[in-house]
Amino acid sequence: MDFLISKAPFLALPVVNPILGLIVGEILSIAIKESAIGIYFAYTDMRVGKQGQDFEAAALRNQAAQASGTKEEKAAAEKALIDSLRAFGRINS
Numbered sequence: 001m002d003f004l005i006s007k008a009p010f011l012a013l014p015v016v017n018p019i020l021g022l023i024v025g026e027i028l029s030i031a032i033k034e035s036a037i038g039i040y041f042a043y044t045d046m047r048v049g050k051q052g053q054d055f056e057a058a059a060l061r062n063q064a065a066q067a068s069g070t071k072e073e074k075a076a077a078e079k080a081l082i083d084s085l086r087a088f089g090r091i092n093s
Contacts, residue, residue: 051088058084 065077
């Protein structure tokens with residue numbers, strides 16, 4: 001706020017200064033809140049995207065194993081599919 005007052009000294013007037021403080025404070029609060037939400041959604045999108053790709057790959061491997069794999073390969077592919085689904089569907093707070 002000192003920067004603004006140094007550029008426009010009339011902003012230091014007792015009537016103007018409190019109003020300016022409220023306006024600047026509100027703008028900064030909104031900017032901080034919106035950027036935090038944006039960062040959270042970017043992280044969530046990146047995390048879910050990777051887990052979705054892992055699940056898709058596990059599903060394709062499971063499909064191939066079920067079609068022509070041994071009993072052990074089928075069981076391992078099914079376990080990997082279930083594990084990747086759990087990681088993809090987990091809800092974290």
